[in-house]
Each structure stands twice: as C-alpha cells, then as structure tokens.
Amino acid sequence: MTVSLRSDEIYELTENDNLLRVQNNIMQNIIDFISQPWPWYVAGPMIALVMFGLIYFGNNFGMSANFRNLCSVMGAGKSCEFFDFDWRKQKWNLVFVVGTILGGFIASQFLMDSSTVGINEATKSELVGFGMLDAGEGMMPESIFNIESLLTLKGIIFIVLGGFLVGFGTRYAGGCTSGHAISGLSDLQPASLLAVIGFFIGGLIMTWFILPSLLTL
Amino acid sequence: MKYIKYLILGTVFGVVLTKAELISWFRIYEMFKFEAFHMYGVIGSAVVVGIVITLIVKKSRMKSLSGDPIIINPKKFSIPRYLLGGIIFGLGWALTGACPGPLFVQVGNGYLVMIVAIASGLLGTYVYGLLRNKLPH
Numbered sequence: 270m271t272v273s274l275r276s277d278e279i280y281e282l283t284e285n286d287n288l289l290r291v292q293n294n295i296m297q298n299i300i301d302f303i304s305q306p307w308p309w310y311v312a313g314p315m316i317a318l319v320m321f322g323l324i325y326f327g328n329n330f331g332m333s334a335n336f337r338n339l340c341s342v343m344g345a346g347k348s349c350e351f352f353d354f355d356w357r358k359q360k361w362n363l364v365f366v367v368g369t370i371l372g373g374f375i376a377s378q379f380l381m382d383s384s385t386v387g388i389n390e391a392t393k394s395e396l397v398g399f400g401m402l403d404a405g406e407g408m409m410p411e412s413i414f415n416i417e418s419l420l421t422l423k424g425i426i427f428i429v430l431g432g433f434l435v436g437f438g439t440r441y442a443g444g445c446t447s448g449h450a451i452s453g454l455s456d457l458q459p460a461s462l463l464a465v466i467g468f469f470i471g472g473l474i475m476t477w478f479i480l481p482s483l484l485t486l
Numbered sequence: 487m488k489y490i491k492y493l494i495l496g497t498v499f500g501v502v503l504t505k506a507e508l509i510s511w512f513r514i515y516e517m518f519k520f521e522a523f524h525m526y527g528v529i530g531s532a533v534v535v536g537i538v539i540t541l542i543v544k545k546s547r548m549k550s551l552s553g554d555p556i557i558i559n560p561k562k563f564s565i566p567r568y569l570l571g572g573i574i575f576g577l578g579w580a581l582t583g584a585c586p587g588p589l590f591v592q593v594g595n596g597y598l599v600m601i602v603a604i605a606s607g608l609l610g611t612y613v614y615g616l617l618r619n620k621l622p623h
Contacts, residue, residue, distance in 0.1 A: 307505040309528040309530075310527065312506030313528045313531025315498070316502060316528070324550075327554055333611075362492075364492040365496035367496060368496015371594060372501040373504050374594040375594075376501045380505060388512045392519055392522070408507065408512075410511055430578075431578045432607040432610065434578025435575055435584070435585065436607030436610025438610075440571070442571025451529070451536055454536070454537075455536025457537070458561045463565065463569055467572015469576060470572070471574060471575060472517075472579050472580040473518055473580075476518035480580065
C-alpha cells in the first residue's frame with residue numbers, strides 16, 4: 270500500500286519534526302549543563318542568593334556556628350558557659366546543615382557526569398610528583414582521605430588535626446568562609462577582611478611550606 | 487513545616503558546592519597555589535552580588551519574611567582575634583581542603599571519613615570555648 274501526502278502535509282510533518290528536534294536539543298543542553306561542572310559565574314551568584322535567602326528568613330549565613338550549636342546539643346553547656354545557650358533557637362541552621370548533606374548526596378548521585386575534577390595540569394603533575402597518584406580523580410585524594418589512613422600519621426594530620434584547626438580557628442575568628450568571606454565582605458566589614466587575610470596567610474603557609482613535607486610522609 | 491525552607495536552601499547550597507567542585511581538596515590546593523581562577527571567581531562573584539544584595543536590603547529597609555526589620559549586625563573590630571583565628575582556620579582549610587560547610591557536603595558526597603574531621607572540628611570548637619578567656623581577642 271502506498272500513502273501519498275500532499276505537499277502541505279509533508280511540510281507540516283517536517284515542521285513538527287524540526288520543532289521536536291529543537292525541543293530535544295534544548296532539553297539536552299539543560300541536562301548537559303546540569304551534569305557538567307558549574308562555572309564560577311553560576312556558583313558565586315547562587316551562593317549569594319543562598320545568603321540572601323537566609324537573611325530574608327530573618328537569619329544569617331554562617332556555617333561554622335553549627336559547630337558551636339552541635340557542641341551545645343551534645344551538652345557542652347554543662348561544662349563550659351560558651352556553649353550554655355538555647356540551641357533550639359538555632360534549629361534552623363542545623364536543618365540547613367542537614368540540607369547541605371542531602372544536597373551533596375543528590376548532586377553526587379544524580380547530577381554528576383564524571384568524577385574527575387578538572388584542575389590545572391601543572392597542579393596535577395606537581396601533586397603526582399609528591400606521590401599523590403590519584404590527583405584530580407574524584408573530589409578528594411582518597412589515598413589520604415579514607416578510613417584506614419586514620420591509623421597513619423599522615424591521615425591523622427590531614428583529617429584529625431585539620432578538622433581540629435578548622436573548628437578552633439573558625440570559632441576564634443568568629444566565622445568561616447560563609448560568615449566572613451561572603452557575608453562579612455558583602456557588608457564591607459573590616460573585621461571580615463582581616464579574617465579573610467588571616468585565612469589566606471594560614472592557607473598559603475600550609476600549602477607552600479608545610480604540605481610538601483606532609484604529602485611525602 | 488517552618489523549617490522546610492531551610493532544608494531546601496541547604497540542599498541548594500550542597501548541590502552548588504558539589505557541582506562547582508568547591509568541596510574538592512584539589513580546588514583548594516590549586517587556589518592556594520594561584521594556579522586557577524575558579525575559586526577566586528566563585529568567591530569574588532559571590533561577594534560582588536552579595537554587596538549589591540546587602541546594599542538593597544539596607545537601603546530599602548527590607549522586612550524579613552515574618553515582617554520584622556532585617557538587622558545585619560556589624561562585627562566589632564579587633565586585630566588578634568581575626569588575624570590569629572583566621573590563620574589557624576587557614577592552616578586547617580588547606581589540610582582538609584574544606585571549610586565547615588564543605589565538610590558536611592563531603593559527607594553527603596560519600597566521603598564518610600570526613601565525619602571524623604567534623605567530630606575533630608567539634609572538639610576544636612569546644613577547646614576554643616574552654617580557652618576563650620585566656621586568648622587575646
């Protein structure tokens with residue numbers, strides 16, 4: 270059986286086909302965009318909008334405050350007055366933390382195309398030179414950040430000492446990257462600028478002078 | 487239900503930190519080596535947009551969702567607290583490749599060993615609480 274189509278019918282068919290193709294292309298572009306690593310000019314403004322959301326809800330953007338909140342939840346207020354406050358008023362921030370864990374899970378499970386991190390080739394070969402053979406593969410160097418390495422000096426320094434310094438330093442400085450570098454600088458606070466300068470002094474000393482010996486441990 | 491908006495906002499934050507590789511130890515190392523613009527671009531553009539947002543909030547005397555005036559508290563300036571505290575955090579930032587937010591997002595990404603780093607961070611915060619009156623502020 271042969272089906273004959275009039276020329277306007279053929280035209281309509283190709284038009285529909287084209288429209289479908291365009292729609293598919295747009296969908297594909299959106300999917301591609303979501304699954305690729307996001308560029309800085311997408312991430313930066315989105316972080317500022319998260320900050321605005323918290324301000325608009327009558328609170329503030331400060332992640333390290335949750336370390337203090339969690340200490341208080343665990344009863345640190347009984348032995349130290351610094352933690353003796355009603356942490357229930359900070360519940361919103363703890364819920365925010367649960368969200369960040371969930372977001373990390375969702376992104377890593379469903380929105381990632383590849384696990385490699387596209388760092389500078391020079392950085393990568395330098396790290397490989399320090400014996401870090403998995404440089405750029407995954408978010409973290411799993412050769413250091415794994416459960417077994419907690420039994421080694423290297424693992425204890427990177428994970429346990431590192432975490433300790435983050436917890437101690439952020440509370441001493443009264444904030445971290447979210448509270449000082451984003452919120453504080455956005456409000457042009459001199460204290461936050463000084464804190465950020467401090468963050469960089471510490472980070473540069475560690476990266477340039479101390480990490481070379483630690484990475485080769 | 488009051489808290490669901492914070493859960494959503496936190497989830498967005500966790501997705502952004504993961505998708506822009508801001509939770510990557512490698513990205514932090516690369517930043518401190520000045521070998522890529524990425525991290526500077528993220529923090530820089532967040533601050534630029536943040537300055538505009540903060541200005542608008544202040545100038546328009548914006549009310550919060552619940553109708554109360556929004557108050558952004560200024561930070562009391564002093565040198566030792568921000569400089570010393572900042573340096574100590576910076577040392578830890580370069581070691582763990584994470585600030586407090588990313589530590590939690592790393593756990594969500596399946597790096598469960600970072601729970602130990604968080605626990606250690608809690609201990610660090612607690613020790614600060616104990617020594618607080620003896621430290622220069």
